[in-house]
Amino acid sequence: MKKYISSFVGGFGAGVLQIVPVAKNLACCLIVPIASYIAIQLERRASKDNNKIPLKKGIMIGLITGLYAALFGSLFELLITFITHNNDFIFAMSGLQKVIKDFPLDEKIKAEIFSMISKVASDIQRQGFSVLYSFSIIVNNFIINPLFGLIGGLISVQIINSKISKDTTEF
Structure with missing residues (x-):
């Protein structure tokens, strides 16, 4: 569980932002990839590793962050719908x-x-509840968020590794 805590934090943040009215429209293409970047940075800081990040690790962190974002985004969306009708x-x-x-x-x-x-x-x-609406929200979130989390993980690894390369060549 300890190795997934950075993805949990990033995914939780993205899940919360998915229910904010204006930010909800940016969830898939902006919030989830940024959450993946944050999760990778948190993982680097927690492990005190300043080396280049393997692509596989970035993909996994991004994917897991997207899954957590889907879980929390779906739960919060359905909970608020249930409460407010x-x-x-x-x-x-x-x-x-x-x-x-x-x-x-x-x-x-x-x-x-x-x-x-x-x-x-x-x-x-x-x-305050519809089976079809709930099913569509869950399926949509569990397809889109992990996909964009994975993309965010890929892009984040490239950004972070290029910064590491640039920093090491300056010395």
Whole structure:
């Protein structure tokens, strides 16, 4: 467990930021990669290792950070939805219905989609919970966040290793 603490800290921070209204839009492409960078830096400081970071280690830290971010982001999103009986999906309902209406689909399919999203919105407003919404949030977070965590880990290793190389050539 001790070797995953830096990923835990970075993932927890990213998970918290995923529920902040403005920051939530930047979660996948900015927050999770930055959390991976922070996790790698924390790992370097904790191990007191100033050598170059192996690519494999950066990938693993980034991936685990993304998994923790997905876990905490999903939990916090579902918890806040449960408590408030409201979320971004409810706010976007009218716009979503307009978009679906303009799609070149069969009317039966459109009616089925309207029925499905109306049920999700109704469940959230009445109970604070929808199985379909919860499933989609969890699946989305557990695919996107580890992927961007991995990318963040790769980029972070390159940045950190290039700084280490630059520092050693100056002496």
